[in-house]
Amino acid sequence: MVSDEVLFCTELIGLRVYDTRGRQIGRVKDAALVPIIDPARVDRFLVGGGWAWLAIRYDQVRSISLDGIYLKDEKLTPYHSDEYVLRIVRDLLDQQIIDSFGRKVVRVTDVTFHIKAVEDCQQLNVLEVDIGMRSIFRRLLQGIVPPAWVRKIQRPIAPNSIPWAYCNIVEPDPQRRLRLNISNEALEKMHPADLADIVEELSPDDREAIIETIDAEVAAEALSEMDVDVQASILESLETERAAEIIEEMSPDEAAHVLAELEEETSSEILDELTAESKSEVAELIEYREHTAGALMNTEYIALPETATVQDAIDALHRNEELLEVLNTIFLIDGEERLTGAVPLARLFVAPGVKPLKSLTSETLIRAKVDESENRITELFDKYNVLTLPVIDRDLRLVGVITADDVISVLRQK
DSSP: OOOTTEEEHHHHTTOEEEOTTSOEEEEEEEEEEETTTEEEEEEEEEEEETTEEEEEEGGGEEEEETTEEEESOOOOEEOOOOTTOEEIIIIITTOEEEETTTTEEEEOOEEEEEEEEETTEEEEEEEEEEOSHHHHHHHHHTTTSOHHHHHHHTTTSOOOEEEGGGEEEOOOOHHHHHHTTOOOHHHHTSOHHHHHHHHHHSOHHHHHHHHHHSOHHHHHHHHHTSOHHHHHHHHHHSOHHHHHHHHHTSOHHHHHHHHHTSOHHHHHHHHHHSOHHHHHHHHHHHTSOTTBHHHHOBSOOOEEETTOBHHHHHHHHHHTGGGTTTOOEEEEEOTTOBEEEEEEGGGGGGSOTTSBGGGGSOSSOOOEETTOBHHHHHHHHHHHTOSEEEEEOTTOBEEEEEEHHHHHHHHHTO
16 A cells, blocks of 8 residues: 555646645646755745746645645745756656666656655655556556546556665766766666666667766776677767776777777777877787787786796786786796796695796696687687686797687677
């Protein structure tokens, strides 16, 4: 049963408004929040009466119920559009929003308010947005069947709603986002793969709005999880400086893959904005032929001299903490930078610091040439069950590594 302390937007719209003497002065046409002041409280009601709309402040309302809104103050003012307000009907109803808890994009079909008693008046606070069949049912019967009857008829239908705290409004206009105090904090805490799925469901303008305003590192991680055509579309829509900021946060191989999908002019402009080190790494990878080990590999790895010890390796890990999430192997090279061995990371933690790394190398050194085909690479991963595959050039020098997630990406695209 629906509580008397609850009011739906479908019930609020069209609700009669009465003055202090009980005379009807109009009907509610919309309700507005001012998020920068209070993110949930209805700040004003927009009432249509005659030829003009009037604005009723929340503190002018004595009571709210299905019987109507009764005022305790008649100092009404004409409504003027305000960029700092979020209007429920105009800006929220039937619009797509992001459910940051369920990690999905949903369309709002109704809004549930909580009627809260405060001193000598009653206020409305947005409680949740409704997205299920029950809210659609209410919309269909809105204005046709009395609200009290609708409440009884809808009982067998299970409610489906999202708490207001988990709703993330998508607003393409950066200035309006600022005025409405719209935060992307909840999105930035999501797993990159979930955020990528959400962004891919949005329109091009809304995609740009999200990627433009979230943290660059988060944007880079999410972008890496998207389809290449979506990646290209988003980057081409951004300002060059912002696109470069995001590319800078990507691993060199991911950055190279993305830039390779862009128009040459756009790709060059973004490359020019990168730091010298990033530009050199990414530009080098772009030059490799598509569908080869060179195009797949990453240049972020740890390689140490053949003479290094376990302690040297641990010191190197401390210097490269940003690689720890993807690192599982340390490579050994000779004086000519030729690959001579691979040491699984786990072996470091069961060996004394003075032990030579060379004595911990894998018995069989599995590697691939830089011009090896993608099909051959996937065969090597499958046959030898490796997590990381070193890539060498024609002089046997270590030039990059391919990881299991790179291979999974290739398989997904086939």
